[in-house]
Amino acid sequence: MTTETLTNYWVAVGQVEDIPRQGARVVATPMGDVALFRTLRDEVFALDDRCPHKGGPLSAGIVHGRSVTCPLHNWVIDLASGEALAPDRGCVRRIPVRIEHGGVLLDLSGRRRS
């Protein structure tokens, strides 16, 4: 039952193992790239692959704790909230993500509407 509901909104994009630990992978969507991050403790987060500062590809940054550092100018973005770490200010859009049996599912519906 749950699965049926999910297939309506959630898109399977790959396995957690396909994302390197402390690393990222990119999902190309018609609306732009989504960065998938996997932390040391195997939490998975999804954000727009654009830093709120100058649009740098966050997926290319160093992942540490629950943060990623943008490769262009070292802004540190909180993966859970999408917020830039003080003193920098800005927010990246989060994409809902869930893990089912090791698979990564993204809810891209929000992106489509926007």
Added chain:
Amino acid sequence: MNMQAYERKRLVVVGNGMAGMRTVEEVLARAPDRFRITVFGAEPHPNYDRIMLSPLLAGEKRFEDIVINRLDWYEANGIELVAGERVVHVDREARLVAGEHGTVRPYDVLLLATGSDPFVIPVPGTDLAGVVTFRDVADVETMLEAAHRGGRAIVIGGGLLGLEAANGLARNGMEVTVVHLVPTLMERQLDPTAGAMLAADLERRGIHVLTAADTEALLGEDRVRAVRLKDGRELPADLVVMAVGIRPNAALARSIGLECRRGVVVDDGMRTSDPRIFAVGECVEHRGVTYGLVAPIWDMTKVCADRLTGAAESVFAAAVSGTRLKVTGIDMYSAGDFVGGAGSEEVVFRDPARGVYKRLVLREERLVGVVLYGDARDGGWYLDLLRRGEPLGELRDLAIFGEAVATAAQGSGAPADPAAALAALPAEAEICGCNGVCKGKVLNAIEAQGLKTLDAVRAHTKASASCGSCTPKVEGLLKLALGTGYTAPEGEKPMCRCTGLGHDRVRREIVERGLKSIPAVMAELGWTTPDGCHICRPALNFYLLCAWPGEYRDDAQSRFVNERMHANIQKDGTYSVVPRMWGGLTNAHELRAIADVVEKHRIPTVKVTGGQRIDLLGVRREQLPEVWRDLNAAGLVSGHAYGKALRTVKTCVGSEWCRFGTQDSTAMGIALERMAWGSWHPHKVKLAVSGCPRNCAEATIKDFGVVAVESGWELHVAGNGGIKVRVTDLLCKVATKEEVLEHCGAFLQLYREEARYLERTAHWVERVGIDHVRRRIVADEAGRKALHERFLHAQRFAQTDPWAERASAVTRRAETPAAEPFRTLVPAE
């Protein structure tokens, strides 16, 4: 003697070693004015940390580093030090002590701390030149001299001392064989499995191990030339180190009629058979037992000080203590009864791939012994369990997996975070095993005395003052108590917010403790974050790569994007690609290939760089592997224009074409680039070679610049064309191409080993001084050759073209599409 001159009682200490001086310190802490103190020491040094002789031999510490009490300490405390004079007689009737050079001192109380002598096995030839023991600084000096001459060393004795000696000699370039009487190395600390793992590890480091080998004689005329074993084998030797063990030095006590068996017999209050004479340390025998490890000896000094000052009627009772081998890169720990036997159970953990072995011995549900090999970080925790002697209960099933797992399963917080784990420890948890200092004592001292530095805590509590392996914990406690008020010692700024330690300190610890991965560094050195940050991780990755070439596995996730992608990220997220052009030379074939790549992949911008190469700008991430493959096909490789690495070697045309050229600068540039390409550095490194003093290659603003003159080559270092232009310093002048290469390799290696991450050569040289660099590279020929050798060794593992590696990986993936299950998942690298 003028007896009115002192009202205070006279305390004379025989022995200026660790036990004697620690007792004096303990006495001063209890009653600073009780005694007038005289110390006799046979060695002509201030008091030093004998545990640190091994790192001294291995070249990881200098003598200054291991001094415990400097001469001004004796002075400040009003202690008379008679150094370099052996005590030859004590008149117990008249209460006088006499030294070999005629110094005589009266005493009210006498303390014997004469230590131990190395045991020399009774075989012919032990008096030959080239046969030494491993006991004091003089022995270390003899060994270092021998090592300087090179050749073969035989170490007799495969225990703690012998293996540390063997390691030190091997580190100094000798070919070392350890000869051990019984089948298992370190049989008093290790079980046969761990002993065999240790033997294999030593063999891997080039130390030969012969077990079950009984020495029959040392052969030679004046100097030793070989060791003969009972089975008839003869092992050639230029140096023989006797390290089979120690025995208490009770000679003085015996000669003055004190009760002695193996050592000087003492009661529970450290008093000998003469009530005015006390004894502590390795020279004593207490209830039939003699001691060689530091922890119980520190307990003795406390009891002795209590009794000397009348502060307390404490008694000495030996506690279990643990042993670690101080061989860099070998991680082992053992404590208690690890043999087991009837009535005991064992829990064993093996991970052969990681080289980890752990064995716990239980009796009646209590931990009684532990052996750890390959991962000994939980040694202190096991020792704690062992000393408490309580039934393990629920811990029984998980204890083998170590503290983090066992306590996490018990739901006591988040122990993967070392700071939280430290905060969660009970006040009576032991922090410093050598000195028996618990967490509560450290925190109390910090608060009560207002301590702010590691040195201050060491001075007040002795925590971390002996072997130093608990230093991160003590610093963690400082941080816990002071919060942001705590700053790292030595004035060195912390690397980042994840640690209180500075770059130099972290590098030293990596080498000294043999830390070989980023998680190991973070765990051992008390990182406050679970996996660091974008500042410390790339630095650690480089330090580990530099410390353990060929062994350390590069961590891509700790590399800045450019070094992960092997291209230079641009403001729009595209990349730039720069193929290597050796010495700035190219040809029609390469240029045609580049032109084809530009057209085929529609690369928007082509730019000639300042480093005499061609930059292809605007390449999208997903295009990179294709671009690399096409460039590779024409023989072009990565120019590392993106890395903290050897970048370009700029040259002028030199004597081949130029009418002013004095030498072939282009060929020299190519030779340098062939030697140095692929090397990783603390920051980018640029080279240049000019063929005459007109210096068209601008060699004097490069990290390493070579300028040809009629008679040879001038070598310039630490230049920088950047925000602040810095002209190079002249290093020296050399005559031949080989010398240029050797000086360059040595300079680059010194920079790799000494500079802090992200410190350009210019800043590094300004920090350490050009004289330091000249001393290491120019004046010290052997040192220069060793540095160059280390550079070339590291290069054996560094010189693979990253483009070829990655382009072929992509090809393989394309051929087997099943391996890439999700098209939407584009690799970010």
